[in-house]
Amino acid sequence: MPDESLLDLKAVTKRFGGVTALSSVSFEVSKGKIVSVIGPNGAGKTTLFNCISGVLRPEEGQIGFGLKKTRDSLVGCAPHEIARMGIARTFQNIRLFGQQTVLENILTGTYVRTEAGLLDAVWPWTRRAHQESHWAMDKAMRLMERLEIDALADRPAKALSYGQQRRVELARALASDPEMLLLDEPAAGLTVHERQALMDFLRALRQEGLTILLIEHDMKVVMPVSDWVVVLDHGAKIAEGTPDAVQRHPQVIEAYLGVAAL
Amino acid sequence: MKKQRRDWMPWTFLILAVLPFFPFNSYQIDVMANAALYALLALGLNVIVGFAGLLHLGYAAFFAIGAYACAFLNLNLGYPFWICLPVSAAVAGAAAVLLGLPVIRVRGDYLAIVTLGFGEIVRIVVTNLEPWTGGPNGLMGIGHPMIGRFNFGVDSRPYYWLLTALLALTAWICSRLRRSRIGLAWAAMKEDELAAGCLGMDTTRLKLMALGVGGAVAGMAGSVFAAKQGTVTPDSFDFIVSVMILSMVILGGLGSVRGAIVGAVILSITPELLREFAVYRMLIFGLLMIVLMRVRPQGLFGASSLKRVLHAR
Numbered sequence A: 001m002p003d004e005s006l007l008d009l010k011a012v013t014k015r016f017g018g019v020t021a022l023s024s025v026s027f028e029v030s031k032g033k034i035v036s037v038i039g040p041n042g043a044g045k046t047t048l049f050n051c052i053s054g055v056l057r058p059e060e061g062q063i064g065f066g067l068k069k070t071r072d073s074l075v076g077c078a079p080h081e082i083a084r085m086g087i088a089r090t091f092q093n094i095r096l097f098g099q100q101t102v103l104e105n106i107l108t109g110t111y112v113r114t115e116a117g118l119l120d121a122v123w124p125w126t127r128r129a130h131q132e133s134h135w136a137m138d139k140a141m142r143l144m145e146r147l148e149i150d151a152l153a154d155r156p157a158k159a160l161s162y163g164q165q166r167r168v169e170l171a172r173a174l175a176s177d178p179e180m181l182l183l184d185e186p187a188a189g190l191t192v193h194e195r196q197a198l199m200d201f202l203r204a205l206r207q208e209g210l211t212i213l214l215i216e217h218d219m220k221v222v223m224p225v226s227d228w229v230v231v232l233d234h235g236a237k238i239a240e241g242t243p244d245a246v247q248r249h250p251q252v253i254e255a256y257l258g259v260a261a262l
Numbered sequence B: 001m002k003k004q005r006r007d008w009m010p011w012t013f014l015i016l017a018v019l020p021f022f023p024f025n026s027y028q029i030d031v032m033a034n035a036a037l038y039a040l041l042a043l044g045l046n047v048i049v050g051f052a053g054l055l056h057l058g059y060a061a062f063f064a065i066g067a068y069a070c071a072f073l074n075l076n077l078g079y080p081f082w083i084c085l086p087v088s089a090a091v092a093g094a095a096a097v098l099l100g101l102p103v104i105r106v107r108g109d110y111l112a113i114v115t116l117g118f119g120e121i122v123r124i125v126v127t128n129l130e131p132w133t134g135g136p137n138g139l140m141g142i143g144h145p146m147i148g149r150f151n152f153g154v155d156s157r158p159y160y161w162l163l164t165a166l167l168a169l170t171a172w173i174c175s176r177l178r179r180s181r182i183g184l185a186w187a188a189m190k191e192d193e194l195a196a197g198c199l200g201m202d203t204t205r206l207k208l209m210a211l212g213v214g215g216a217v218a219g220m221a222g223s224v225f226a227a228k229q230g231t232v233t234p235d236s237f238d239f240i241v242s243v244m245i246l247s248m249v250i251l252g253g254l255g256s257v258r259g260a261i262v263g264a265v266i267l268s269i270t271p272e273l274l275r276e277f278a279v280y281r282m283l284i285f286g287l288l289m290i291v292l293m294r295v296r297p298q299g300l301f302g303a304s305s306l307k308r309v310l311h312a313r
Ligand SMILES: Nc1ncnc2c1ncn2[C@@H]1O[C@H](COP(=O)(O)OP(=O)(O)OP(=O)(O)O)[C@@H](O)[C@H]1O
Pocket: A016, A019, A020, A021, A039, A040, A041, A042, A043, A044, A045, A046, A047, A048, A092
């Protein structure tokens, strides 16, 4: 592909005691594309996300982020440093701040794009803090409207339905204006209608230049939206390619699609 | 953002300010001044436990550091109270941050145990550092505050006003903090540290900030305490003081500014009201606490119970 890569994994290996959750996984994610990671349960998909976002540190391998000239290495960086570089993520088992309202949850997403410190809170007349909080509020409002959760703004997050919580988590991730978005099974538990809306939304985000790395089980979601698909099985990459090519790959059919097709 | 819940403040503090004009005797005024002192401490601890979710059991150590810093500066360097006050606050805040550094990665119940240890260590160090702290006998002859030619002296009334003013200021700052960017991040971190980290929050830094703010408030309270008593001794900063302040915060409701103040007032005045029960006083007090916590585990004004702090993700 002639496109420039934004994320570059080289031989990433992660072990948990005796279990090798990722064994020497390498692939690249091109800027502005939707790349899906698929694989059976326990294949290591979530572990891969945890390594990229700094939640886990891989034992071996390199993870580079950014365009060629200014690439940073992510291995060894803390999650908050990686978030600052422009990677936002969601979680397979939604991790919203349940006690906080929907609006507050989304505002926490703007944390990396704002700077007000302790003194700004005490000294309320600084222009910067004032403008900044306006900007954050505005951003949160627009995202809530876009994801059709603005009516829920003042509800505590834990009171929402599953599908609503997924959208709040997505809005929270987007509130940080990321360069790259990691979505861990965003369609899980959604209705057919919600799935369709999600797919349209992902395509719209790509249109706006966002790069998306997506973990998804539902092939009806993966195949139409993905530009590129990476297949993991037992921690190893067994194939990668366009959705069509991957679907026809014999090993993939055996390891994954074969089971689903039965 | 949500409507700010600070409407109660002007009225409350106005009423508190005029209270000494009513015919209270000097013992009652002293109880009130003491309640205000505890309320200030509860507000400070509330930043650490209620806002940031760090269960700290050694908070009295910062109170001690503030009191001793004030005594030291006044006795050895001759600084007047009004300089000792901010300097003690800064010293206690810095001490809270420094003592926090080694333990900040420990969580929940473990943090409680480590901070308990640190609290005791500070008290023991103070007891044994005789040349500077006067050892078990403490320091005596600390100068009372002066405004112009007016000396605060031994009457509790001016201290009550001073403490109420500091309380109003701290309450205002706390409620602003809670709604600020940092306050929102504290609340997020308190619920789910991993998710907060992935949102770009440097949780170590945020925790140290909370410790710094909480420590500074304790330092402020400590220096007023030293100036009011005229003496400081290590036994004023026993572990039980930390427990007492924590009980006030929990009774009022973790994270609630109003709650911390109300909790402190109730818990510092109840034992005085129970004086006629003499030896049974603390027993009745303990029973009241147990009943209250059974009925309202989240405290009077709180949203979350202590359980959530202990077992946060
Ligand atoms: N924190 C951990 N400690 C120990 N083992 C772990 C840990 N996290 C994951 N594993 C193991 O690593 C392997 C990969 O798990 P992972 O969660 O990455 O799979 P996955 O592809 O996301 O699966 P699913 O489709 O079920 O979400 C599994 O065998 C799992 O048990």
